[in-house]
Amino acid sequence: MKFPNVYALKDIAKIIGSAYVGSPYFPVHGMNEIHVVTAGDIVFVDHPKYYDKALQSAATVVLINKKVDCPEGKALLISDDPFRDFNKLTSYFKPFQPASATIAPSAKIGEGTIIQPNAFIGNNVTIGKNCRIYSNVCIYDNAVIGNNVIIHSGTVLGADAFYYKKRPEGFDQLLSGGRVVIEDNVGIGALCTIDNGVTGDTTIGAGTKIDNQVHVGHDTIIGKKCLIAAQTGIAGCVIIEDEVTIWGQVGLASGITIGSKAVLLAQSGVGKSIDSGKIYFGSPAEESREKMKQLFNVKRIPEILEKLKE
Numbered sequence: 001m002k003f004p005n006v007y008a009l010k011d012i013a014k015i016i017g018s019a020y021v022g023s024p025y026f027p028v029h030g031m032n033e034i035h036v037v038t039a040g041d042i043v044f045v046d047h048p049k050y051y052d053k054a055l056q057s058a059a060t061v062v063l064i065n066k067k068v069d070c071p072e073g074k075a076l077l078i079s080d081d082p083f084r085d086f087n088k089l090t091s092y093f094k095p096f097q098p099a100s101a102t103i104a105p106s107a108k109i110g111e112g113t114i115i116q117p118n119a120f121i122g123n124n125v126t127i128g129k130n131c132r133i134y135s136n137v138c139i140y141d142n143a144v145i146g147n148n149v150i151i152h153s154g155t156v157l158g159a160d161a162f163y164y165k166k167r168p169e170g171f172d173q174l175l176s177g178g179r180v181v182i183e184d185n186v187g188i189g190a191l192c193t194i195d196n197g198v199t200g201d202t203t204i205g206a207g208t209k210i211d212n213q214v215h216v217g218h219d220t221i222i223g224k225k226c227l228i229a230a231q232t233g234i235a236g237c238v239i240i241e242d243e244v245t246i247w248g249q250v251g252l253a254s255g256i257t258i259g260s261k262a263v264l265l266a267q268s269g270v271g272k273s274i275d276s277g278k279i280y281f282g283s284p285a286e287e288s289r290e291k292m293k294q295l296f297n298v299k300r301i302p303e304i305l306e307k308l309k310e
Contacts, residue, residue, distance in 0.1 A: 001177045001199040002030035003093055009061065009075050012042070015092055016085040021067065022075025028061055031089055031177075033219065035237055035255070036200045042089070044082040083165045087175045090199070094177035097123045097141060110147065122158070128184070139180075140196065146184035146206070154191040157182070161198045161218030161236060174198055176218065183207075189214065189230070205242065217254065229266070241276065251283075 010024035029040030034050075037043045037059035044063040045054035054062050055071055063077040063085060070076050079085045103109070103121040110129035115121065119137045127133070128147035137151050140158025151157070157180045164171040178197025182188070182204045189212035194202055197219040204210070205224035214228055217236035222228075228246045235254035240246075244258050247266040252258070259276030269283030281288040282295075 001032065001090075001094065003028070006040075009077075012061075012089070013077055016063075016077070016079065016088045018063075018085060019078040020076060021070050021078065022061075026061070026075040030199075031086070031093075032059070032199045033237075034059075036219065042077070042086075044086040046082040083172065083174065087172075090175040090177040094142075094175075099123060099141075104141075116153075134190075143180045143182070145182045146186065148185045149182055149187070151182075151188045152190040152192075152212070155188055155193070157194050158196045159193060161195050163198060163218065163236070178202065178219065180204075183224075186210070192216075195236070211248075223260065 007028045008024060009020050009022055009026035009028055012028050013020040027040060028042060031042040034043050034054060034057055037057050039058055039060050041059045042061040042063055043054050043057055043059035045051055046065045051068060060073065061075050061077060063079055063082045065079055065082050067078050099122055103115065104123045104125065106123050107121045107125040109127050110131065112130040113127055115133045116135040118135045119133050121139050122141040124142045125139050127145040128149065130147060131145060131149045133151050134153040136153045138156045143158050160176045161174065163174040176196040176198055178200050180194050180196055181201045183206040185207045186204050187209040189210055191212055192210055192214045194216040195218045196202060200219050202216060202219055203221045205222055205226065207225040208222055210228045211230040213231050215233045217234055219236055220234055220238040222240045223242035223244065225242060226240060226244045229248040231249045232246050234252045237255045238252050239257040241258060241260035243261045245263045247264060249267045250264045251269045253271045256270065257273040259274060261277045262274055263279040264270060264285065265279065265281040265288060268281050268285040270285045274280055274285065279288040280286065282291040
């Protein structure tokens with residue numbers, strides 16, 4: 001998430017009430033999660049296990065819960081609770097805006113686009129030309145929809161990321177200040193849920209077609225011309241490259257990459273990144289021919305045991 005203007009380090013520190021290390025006028029351009037940070041961004045870290053990763057990342061400002069040696073060319077914000085203060089910044093720069101109409105006055109709707117009754121279009125949403133938005137679709141604030149997009153009934157774009165910090169009294173949610181971006185010629189079935197990015201974009205690439213009851217987690221990037229069948233669950237921060245086919249009830253763990261033109265057969269569970277251009281099956285997913293051989297050999301175990309008794 002980029003700020004509307006470049007802020008000085010001292011001004012960011014004032015917003016969250018923190019100390020800082022670095023020039024008071026060190027430039028701050030925005031804030032992002034570790035996997036999408038760029039120069040000028042703030043990243044937060046609150047566990048020693050991840051200090052080095054944050055300090056060596058592309059982010060030039062680190063919101064951290066301990067004073068440490070500051071790498072050259074970077075600045076620190078020292079906080080007793082970086083998670084809380086990251087949320088403060090999200091609330092400051094992307095505050096919740098109540099809606100007073102089913103189509104917000106600030107929404108921009110392209111020529112030829114049809115929005116059926118009972119759909120909700122939030123603040124600052126942009127929808128391109130010749131789209132069809134069916135009844136009971138809910139498009140939260142700041143979403144960007146391209147041209148020739150079809151979204152079927154009951155689908156929700158832009159719900160909060162499923163991202164929590166466990167505390168003794170319960171769970172604190174990391175606020176979502178990102179967006180959903182749907183590129184041109186995408187088709188989205190009924191009752192799908194595509195969550196906002198935490199600070200970046202959850203993106204569906206041009207020409208991709210998504211079946212009914214598919215969930216896409218925060219900050220996931222789906223490439224161009226993919227096919228995703230019903231009841232697939234995709235966790236946050238997944239990268240699915242172009243022309244991937246995912247059949248029904250597949251589950252994908254967070255932070256993995258699915259190579260271009262890979263095929264995931266139905267009910268597969270994918271817990272690690274997989275290569276391009278291959279067919280996968282099973283849980284944990286493996287190349288389908290190898291997995292089928294394993295299943296065939298498992299079925300032969302009783303037969304083998306009987307032979308051993310002879």
